[in-house]
Amino acid sequence: DGGITQSPKYLFRKEGQNVTLSCEQNLNHDAMYWYRQDPGQGLRLIYYSQIVNDFQKGDIAEGYSVSREKKESFPLTVTSAQKNPTAFYLCASSIASGQGAKTDTQYFGPGTRLTVL
Amino acid sequence: KNQVEQSPQSLIILEGKNCTLQCNYTVSPFSNLRWYKQDTGRGPVSLTIMTFSENTKSNGRYTATLDADTKQSSLHITASQLSDSASYICVVSSTSGTYKYIFGTGTRLKVLA
Numbered sequence: 001d002g003g004i005t006q007s008p009k010y011l012f013r014k015e016g017q018n019v020t021l022s023c024e025q026n027l028n029h030d031a032m033y034w035y036r037q038d039p040g041q042g043l044r045l046i047y048y049s050q051i052v053n054d055f056q057k058g059d060i061a062e063g064y065s066v067s068r069e070k071k072e073s074f075p076l077t078v079t080s081a082q083k084n085p086t087a088f089y090l091c092a093s094s095i096a097s098g099q100g101a102k103t104d105t106q107y108f109g110p111g112t113r114l115t116v117l
Numbered sequence: 118k119n120q121v122e123q124s125p126q127s128l129i130i131l132e133g134k135n136c137t138l139q140c141n142y143t144v145s146p147f148s149n150l151r152w153y154k155q156d157t158g159r160g161p162v163s164l165t166i167m168t169f170s171e172n173t174k175s176n177g178r179y180t181a182t183l184d185a186d187t188k189q190s191s192l193h194i195t196a197s198q199l200s201d202s203a204s205y206i207c208v209v210s211s212t213s214g215t216y217k218y219i220f221g222t223g224t225r226l227k228v229l230a
Contacts, residue, residue: 004160040222041222042206042220042221042222042223043161043206043220045216045218048216056216058216088158090160090161092160104210105151105163105166106163106208106218107163108153108160108161108162109160110159110160111158111159111160113158
């Protein structure tokens with residue numbers, strides 16, 4: 001059963017803690033993305049990766065870190081430097097390198113809702 | 118600046134009625150335009166995708182139109198159902214730059230029985 005999965009579905013963080021959100025895909029996609037979604041706002045890009053061992057900052061990368069050691073996995077760490085991390089986090093993947101071609105549809109995971117206690 | 122604007126911000130309709138959502142963009146150079154449906158607390162799911170040469174695309178009760186000259190797109194929902202209650206997101210792709218997806222803020226649709 002192919003797809004993109006995220007875990008956990010809900011995550012609670014105490015102030016000062018680092019937490020890691022998991023994102024896995026078995027679609028054999030080269031590109032992967034992390035977005036943050038706040039109520040009433042559009043998706044904002046945190047980081048994206050076009051190939052293994054390479055990634056680029058998005059619009060709101062401060063306080064976040066990522067790694068891309070395997071094609072299938074793109075974990076996101078929310079560090080204590082992120083002062084307002086409560087949000088809905090979405091991971092996505094696409095077949096090509098984000099070149100915007102018609103075939104380059106992004107497939108999204110189910111999301112992780114992070115809440116700071 | 119590349120931007121995608123959607124209207125209305127929210128919409129309430131009765132079950133069985135039709136509705137139309139709007140998307141205006143200033144993205145250039147343009148590659149394609151996608152409409153996604155996002156249920157509450159879930160990830161977006163692609164409904165349609167259109168390139169410069171396509172001016173209409175259907176997916177069941179969903180019909181998207183594109184006017185590349187005026188840089189406008191619409192998503193028409195026919196005979197709405199309760200399950201259509203969701204946010205609808207317009208995403209425009211450009212052919213320049215390393216990251217090419219520009220997201221609209223979405224239209225939140227509520228269908229009432």
